[in-house]
Amino acid sequence: MKTIGIDIGGTQLRAAVLDENYNIIDIFKTPNDRSLTCRENCDKLIDFICSQNEEFSGIGIGAPGPMNMKTGTILNPPNLIGWDNFPITEYFREKTGLPAVLNNDANVAGLAEALLGSGKGYESVCFMGISTGLGGAYVYQGKLVNGANGNAAEWWNMIVNEDPYGHKNANPGSLNEQAAGSGLHAIASRIYGQETHTKELFDRYYSGDATAVEIIDRAVDVLAKGIANITCVIDPDIFIIGGSVAIFHPFYIEAAAKKAKQYMNFPETLHIEPAKFGDDAGLIGAALLIETAKK
Amino acid sequence: MKTIGIDIGGTQLRAAVLDENYNIIDIFKTPNDRSLTCRENCDKLIDFICSQNEEFSGIGIGAPGPMNMKTGTILNPPNLIGWDNFPITEYFREKTGLPAVLNNDANVAGLAEALLGSGKGYESVCFMGISTGLGGAYVYQGKLVNGANGNAAEWWNMIVNEDPYGHKNANPGSLNEQAAGSGLHAIASRIYGQETHTKELFDRYYSGDATAVEIIDRAVDVLAKGIANITCVIDPDIFIIGGSVAIFHPFYIEAAAKKAKQYMNFPETLHIEPAKFGDDAGLIGAALLIETAKK
Numbered sequence A, B: 001m002k003t004i005g006i007d008i009g010g011t012q013l014r015a016a017v018l019d020e021n022y023n024i025i026d027i028f029k030t031p032n033d034r035s036l037t038c039r040e041n042c043d044k045l046i047d048f049i050c051s052q053n054e055e056f057s058g059i060g061i062g063a064p065g066p067m068n069m070k071t072g073t074i075l076n077p078p079n080l081i082g083w084d085n086f087p088i089t090e091y092f093r094e095k096t097g098l099p100a101v102l103n104n105d106a107n108v109a110g111l112a113e114a115l116l117g118s119g120k121g122y123e124s125v126c127f128m129g130i131s132t133g134l135g136g137a138y139v140y141q142g143k144l145v146n147g148a149n150g151n152a153a154e155w156w157n158m159i160v161n162e163d164p165y166g167h168k169n170a171n172p173g174s175l176n177e178q179a180a181g182s183g184l185h186a187i188a189s190r191i192y193g194q195e196t197h198t199k200e201l202f203d204r205y206y207s208g209d210a211t212a213v214e215i216i217d218r219a220v221d222v223l224a225k226g227i228a229n230i231t232c233v234i235d236p237d238i239f240i241i242g243g244s245v246a247i248f249h250p251f252y253i254e255a256a257a258k259k260a261k262q263y264m265n266f267p268e269t270l271h272i273e274p275a276k277f278g279d280d281a282g283l284i285g286a287a288l289l290i291e292t293a294k295k
Helices: A040-048 A088-096 A106-118 A175-179 A181-192 A198-206 A210-234 A246-249 A250-261 A279-293 B038-050 B088-096 B106-114 B175-179 B181-192 B198-206 B211-235 B244-248 B250-263 B276-295
Strands: A002-008 A014-017 A023-031 A058-061 A098-104 A124-130 A134-138 A239-243 A273-275 B002-006 B012-018 B024-030 B056-063 B100-104 B124-130 B132-142 B239-244 B271-275
Touching: A002 A106, A014 A279, A023 A040, A023 A279, A023 B024, A023 B100, A040 A088, A058 A088, A058 A106, A058 A246, A058 B002, A058 B271, A088 A098, A088 B132, A098 A106, A098 A279, A106 A124, A106 A134, A106 A239, A106 A279, A124 A210, A124 A246, A124 B012, A134 A175, A175 A210, A175 B239, A181 A198, A181 A210, A181 A246, A198 A210, A210 A250, A210 B024, A210 B276, A239 A246, A246 A250, B002 B106, B002 B276, B012 B276, B024 B038, B038 B088, B038 B211, B056 B088, B056 B276, B088 B100, B100 B175, B100 B276, B106 B124, B106 B132, B106 B239, B106 B244, B106 B276, B124 B211, B124 B244, B132 B175, B175 B181, B181 B244, B181 B250, B211 B250, B239 B244, B244 B250, B250 B271
Parallel strands: A002 A058, A058 A098, A124 A239, A239 A273, B002 B056, B056 B100, B124 B239, B239 B271
Antiparallel strands: A002 A014, A014 A023, A124 A134, B002 B012, B012 B024, B124 B132
16 A cells, blocks of 8 residues: 655655555655744645545654654754644644654654665664764664664764863764764864865865864764764664765765774674665655554 | 573583573582583583473573674683684584573673563663673563674773773773773773772772772763763663672762763663672573573
């Protein structure tokens, strides 16, 4: 039976119809309109679903955290203004009569990469998405490990070194503040003494700027320690790494993988592959929530 | 049906008969005699098993790593001289006709604490044993997570800070080298300029020695970061902490737990309990391997 995958983003909302093999066969995109309530925004997606005149097995929803996965409630994500404490699965269920499941956007993307991408067939898959922030998913035996409080695979906040700077929402010494886009942006801006975006930092790196090389080398080390640390907790069969920073700068991941081996007792076991689905992962993974939630 | 639990240690070998409720109803202990081969040493345990004249569901074996859990082979543990590449489960199977399963000693102890100790009833349990070394187990949905290469829950090697000293078998900045007994022994000996055992370090700490307070405070911070880092990977329902250092110095764990909350996004979710079974965990957990291996 076909399924609906929904991706709730700060700027855009997407709904897709997926066939039995999780191919996207129809898609609807609309801005997340701040002049509307969250329910009115969702009504646009619900209209799309109802206009299909088809039977669906359910609706899977990916959205930014924090959230209560068990009750299907969005809590207070900083980039979803006006969606606080919104019981989104209940709303979709009431309006469509379909079962609905909620999980966070990184988990959902990782589920797609794990079950249908490079992780296919493996028991234990670690997904890491490196964009502005650094997200993750841990898929074990075909299902997401959410953790006791929905906070598993939140390794953006993992501490790997000492860092004299305080950060608003993350630990000093954490992966997010030192290896994700936002962290690199802050570090480069501080060191260069002027606003320096991540793209510009990488441009300087490619042109051989010594300061940029130093910043990126340190970020590579941070990422390497993060990978090694995750390995010594869950020892996955495979790491899948995606996200815009990873996609635009593959050397960054390759360098981190090489260095991670120095921190591993069994370096030959490290297996890293790039993500496959790009933006579609959020829709495919959301659709996969329905089937995997039943198991 | 009754089960056999075996604990292979560097100095002692133990075999126990456990009833259906995993109570130890008979136990046999013998030195790990270096003048004998590993097979001859195991024969002493096998004689005990065969002398029982009972039916058993199988033999669970806990031993120091590294090992190949899938083939049931002990590889090259530094404290098991003469046991290199010993296919121990095959040997027990051939000699007794019973199924046999091998896992590492920390995993086995954690399995007992998770299924029959404070972890009972929880989906996701993290066990940490802090003695000379720092071991662990991750029990999820009633079974050990061994990882793709048997290296899950090996967080003794997790990196949490920068550490100018190299170590023979562990990462600089790792939990083991900064928070376990062997690491504290090395740090204290270096700082005091003379051999200083962990017990003496703690004695000095209790008497208010400023250097000892500084060393232990740093170790508490390391342990706190380790706990927070594990949380952001697997978000367990409960941490169970055992091992001689934890048992003799409960303030050490309490201080680490308090500090770990500073590094967590949802500090109220941290739940830590002491281990219950002491030395018996190795035998009880070994016996539990048989039943959980079937699931």
